[in-house]
Amino acid sequence: MPDVILVPHRDVTTEPRLVRGLLVGVVLLLIGILLFAPLAAVFASALSEGLRASLESLTLPEVRSAIRLTLMVAAIVVPLNAVLGIAAAWAIAKFDFRGKAVLITLIDLPFSVSPVVAGLSLVLLAGAQSSLGAWFAAHDIRIVFALPAIVLATLFVTFPFVARELIPIMIEQGRAEEEAALTLGASGWRTFRTVTLPNIRWALLYGVLLCNARAMGEFGAVAVVSGKIRGETTTMPIMVEMLYNEYLSVAAFSLAGVLALLALVTLTLKSLLEWRHADVLAATRRH
């Protein structure tokens, strides 16, 4: 029997206990002030005159039409974005071609452009003062200050969301499985549906979730192109701004509270996905 040497064990790969406690304390305090306090403020202000007043403010016609418009924009943008993201990821991950790096940079471009600049660009492209806008006006088609521009602006700011989640995963998975399916006689579409899609579905869902949150919450780009026509082109975030500026605090924060609840649902689903499918999503996190 070797002698058991009893030395107080000190882990050399971590910090002293006191330092650890202090750092955790600082983190909890700052997270409380920076993240939890604003979230609590939304609900506290919404309920400041009671639940009934809060719920009643949500039944205002202009508020209801804002909720409808936001749902409609998301219903158009999110599926489109999912299809575009899958197409972009398929081309980039499964093929080698010149200029691939440039294409990836262009797809990421909306991340670096101010949403207000995105909205401004759309107005300059299709607004009444542009030649394209004049042509549309002559044919009685409204783009700017109407649904099409709101959809285009939202597509602009959410453009990279799905593609960014899928590209690293599809690169990591390679194309051997798809090649095998094709060799066995499956069609291209069937190969995608039965081989690729099951491999990427969690990452796809993750991207769709983030895309949806941004699509419903986009403010800057939509504020510029919507024209803020009450009850017509006001999305939920724009309506929040209008109510807030009119000192209708309960209504503003109640509508903001609906958006905050949506954010909480998004975060919960996202955490569930990360927790259950950490292995698949890890590929994305690493890039």
Next chain:
Amino acid sequence: MKAGLMRARSPLPGFGLTFGITMAALSVVVLLPIGALLGRGIAIGPAELWQMIDTPRIWAALALSFRAALIASLFNLVFGLLLAWVLVRYRFPGRGLVDAAVDLPFALPTAVAGIALGALYAPNGVFGQLLAPFGIRVAYTEAGIWLALIFIGLPFVVRTVQPVIAEIDHELEEASATLGAHRAYTLRRVVLPILTPALLTGFALAMARSVGEYGSVIFIAGNLPFTSEIAPLLIVIRLEEYNYDAAAAIGIAMLVISFAMLLAINLIQIWSRRRIAHA
């Protein structure tokens, strides 16, 4: 395997279709509008454009947007590193909740964040009242802009650094300790260099996002020309006056800043890839 020689055509179908869809969508949604903005700039002419941008109010707005983004991103660089380290290395009650909450700024609409911060830090708000006796005013000052930009930029550094910390081999730190290094020395000379590329990437992403941020800022900034008026707000004001040329001029200036930022991000990534290749 020579990756550079992988020019062989993939046997998979659908390249033409997916590449075509991608290019068509990218053109209509992103490139055409940006082209329209740049085209407007060309139509105005470089000398005229410079003259329109070169006014004290626009310089003040651009400088404010850049300065506030820099201050907020530096804060997030330090706090993000601390947060990522604590989340990966320490076990404490509420860790899962904090980890999930880090993404709140990605999920919460910016306008909601803006009015929430406005309500908290206004002179009659919960935090505003606490700070008032010390003579500290946050709402309607530049500090309010920093706060809003800290909020929206918070997740970037955490989420780029976290996976890198998780992959650090503990043996490296053990070896350093065995060789007699203090913990602080190990952290500074062994751990920090490993994290540098991810830290810089997260910082640059937070910067890019903060410079152009609008929704969360305007509710807490006060929006006074020369002191608390950010560049995106000035674009909105010019647009509301139907002064498209002036709006385009500021927009182009901001686009130049965005492109510089994008270039910086790409250079950081190329540099870090080389560093890893040499290691």
